[in-house]
Amino acid sequence: MTDPWRPRPEDGSGQLTDLRRVGIHPEHWYPVAESRRVRAGKVLAAEFAGERIAVYRTASGAVHALEDRCAHRQVPLSMGVVEGETLRCCYHAWAYRGNGHISQIPYLPKGTSRPPRGVRAYPVREKYGLVFVYPGAADKAAAAPLPDLPAYGSSTHRTMRFSRTVGCHYSFMHENLLDMNHQFLHRGVLGTIRPELLGYDDGPDFLQARYRFTAGGGRKDRGAGLLSGEGKNGRDTPDVLTIRTQYPYQTLQLVPEGATVPAFSLWAAYVPLDAEQRTSRVHGLLTIAKPRVPGTLQLAWPLIRRFTERVFAEDRGAVEAEQRAWDEQGGDWNQEVFPLILRLKEVLRSNGVPLDPAAASRRPACTQALPAEAAAPPPALG
Structure with a gap:
């Protein structure tokens, strides 16, 4: 009988495709910017897996995303100027509509037609305070669902938003969050806790695991207790x-044991930036249930913020170390023994797409190093 946890080979050789060489599938909606950063009349430079994208908001408030290269001289459109509903290149003032078509070339001789090719326009949607783009085939965008986050924006919850650059393949982030056996990493923040895998469900494009966390002593960051709602019943519960x-x-x-409503929910998307997909932008929404006493969460907010920053910084240090090891060894030498992670790797592998082997040679030298922001201490959550 075949072990359901054992990943199936990707080809007849019996060898699995290295997951770190699998690209994220473009036929989904990906956040590339926070809405608050895309101000009216401004242009923002964004990236998805080596594709440079200019995101801008017109005078009417509409957000557009265009290939970040003018069709004329390939100068980035993110350096351009928004005029009403058009985006002008900063170099020769070629004007573009939101669909990527060239609407005007100021010095074009009379009787001369404009170049037929403009630039690529990405389908765009705004939700949850984020700007999402659809990098896949544009005609498939309408049928692709955005994530469903019913608690976001409700009067009973408050949301903390964060966006950070992490120097690793997106799959390391999935593994980090799903594998709760790594809590020893957070012993200085969470104290000693015992995670117990209660069960799992899986399918072709998902894997869901349930854990019970039991405190085992040790010093814990105060923000951890405030976030999980400890002490509501006069005692700590798993x-x-x-x-x-x-x-x-x-x-x-x-969900505290015995409760029916989650104390908090986290939604995260890991968006590859470079063509080799060894650098990712993490966009997260942490939605926290408000306590019965008005104003309590507002007072606790700075402590919760500090706690989440500490946990994220420790996780980032670990996954970036994993990526460095992969780079130094030229492949995945991990000896994974946790069946849940083996199954997760198969889900990610089977839903991804092959990376272009020529991606590294095409990648500009200026993107070889991790941006300075990624190596800096994480900014405050907001």
């Missing part, structure tokens, strides 16, 4: 975490 990779997104919910 927490049940449900973590789900629903390709390509990931979610986590914490």
Whole structure:
């Protein structure tokens, strides 16, 4: 009988495709910017897997995303100027509509037609305070669902948003969150806790695991208790975490044992930036249930923020170390023994797309190094 946890080979050789050489599938909606950063009349430079994207908001408030290269001299359109509903290149003032078509060339001789080719326009949607683009075939965008986050924006919850650059392949982030056996890493923040895998569900494009967390002593960051709602019943109780990779997104919910409403929920998307997909932008929404006493969460907010920053910084240090090892060894030498992660790798592998082997040679030298922001301490959550 075939072991359901054992990944199936990708080809007849019996060898698995290295997951770190698998690209994220473009036929999904990916956040590339926070809405608050795309101000009216401004242009923002963004990236998806080596594709440079200019995101801008017109005078009417509409957001557009265009290939970040003018069709004329390939100068980035993110250096351009928004005039009303058009975007002008900063170099020769060629004007573009939101669909990528050239609407005007100021010095074009009379009787001369404009060049037939403009630039690529990406389907765009705004939701949850984020700007999403659809990098796949544009005609498939309408049928592709955005993530469903019913608690976002409700009067009973408050959301903390974060966006950070992490120097690793997106798959390391999925593995980090789903594998709760790594809590020893956070012993200085969470104290000693015992995670117990309660069960799992899986399918072709998802994997969901449930853990029970039991405190085992040790010093804990005060923000951790405030976030999980400890002490509401006069005593500490175990927490049940449900973590789900629903390709390509990931979610986590914490429900104190005996409760019916999650104390908090986390939604995260890991968006590759470079063509080799060794650098990712993490966009996260942490939605926290408000306590019964008005104003309590507002007072606790700075402590929760500090706690989440500490946990994320420790996780980032670990996954970036994993990526460095992969780079130094030229492949995946991991000896994984946790069946859940073996199954997760298969879900990510089977839903991804092959990376272009020529990606590295095409990648500009200026993107070889991780941006300075990624190596800096994480900014405050907001």
